[in-house]
Amino acid sequence: MTDQTILVVDDDPKIRTLLRNVMEDEGFLVLEAEGAHDAMAHMSTRAISLVTLDIHLGTDNGIELARDIRRTSNVPIIMVTGKDDVIDRVVGLEVGADDYITKPFHVREVIARVRSVLRRTGDVAPPVETIASSAPRQNAHLSFDGMVAIPDQFELIDRSGSDCGLTSGDFKLLVIFLERPKRVLSRDQLMNLIGGPEWSPLDRVIDNQIARLRKKVERDPSDPKLIKTVRGVGYTFACDVRRTQPPEA
Numbered sequence: 001m002t003d004q005t006i007l008v009v010d011d012d013p014k015i016r017t018l019l020r021n022v023m024e025d026e027g028f029l030v031l032e033a034e035g036a037h038d039a040m041a042h043m044s045t046r047a048i049s050l051v052t053l054d055i056h057l058g059t060d061n062g063i064e065l066a067r068d069i070r071r072t073s074n075v076p077i078i079m080v081t082g083k084d085d086v087i088d089r090v091v092g093l094e095v096g097a098d099d100y101i102t103k104p105f106h107v108r109e110v111i112a113r114v115r116s117v118l119r120r121t122g123d124v125a126p127p128v129e130t131i132a133s134s135a136p137r138q139n140a141h142l143s144f145d146g147m148v149a150i151p152d153q154f155e156l157i158d159r160s161g162s163d164c165g166l167t168s169g170d171f172k173l174l175v176i177f178l179e180r181p182k183r184v185l186s187r188d189q190l191m192n193l194i195g196g197p198e199w200s201p202l203d204r205v206i207d208n209q210i211a212r213l214r215k216k217v218e219r220d221p222s223d224p225k226l227i228k229t230v231r232g233v234g235y236t237f238a239c240d241v242r243r244t245q246p247p248e249a
Contacts (some may be wrong), residue, residue: 005029009039009240011058022107036060057080070096076117142178143242177237186234
């Protein structure tokens, strides 16, 4: 038996029962929610490892619920819906879903995707937080691909040992990626984590910051290997990150 807890959010009791049975057979703990109110109640009182979320929840909207969850948590979300619609898929991923399954589905596919997302996200993801609110953890140095970020000093040391001279805004964006390696982050999530204003699809501020950051951290900015674009969704930091304590003064 595992201590990983899956929250199944669906207004169809037959779907909830099906997913509950198959996941419990695999050793997961399972909680059920019919709508947004029950789902948020579970989120506020239990440590949830992953959420399966239907887009259509009767009077509730699964996209809005995903957005509400993302305001307080980075828990992995798999959208489960009966609509095989590209727009729904893209919108779901844009608001922070980690994967997408279309009904009717095969239960083995659901289990495979659940396990894949849990492996990719490291089981329980930390709460969403701005750079300012994560200050107590910023004493650690974050090392990646021969470079070292020092959050409490807003410094990035390059591969030759020199300070890269990042702006505070670009450094905040870098630390957001370093705190969440190998997670796909939408532009909406990035703006929220930075603490910036609401953005529209025409707003290219994140894309411009990414371009500047790539010039500082990529070995070849024209062929980025660290900050990768996930088309139609956002970006992901594809490199392993090692957290170390600074040397004693």
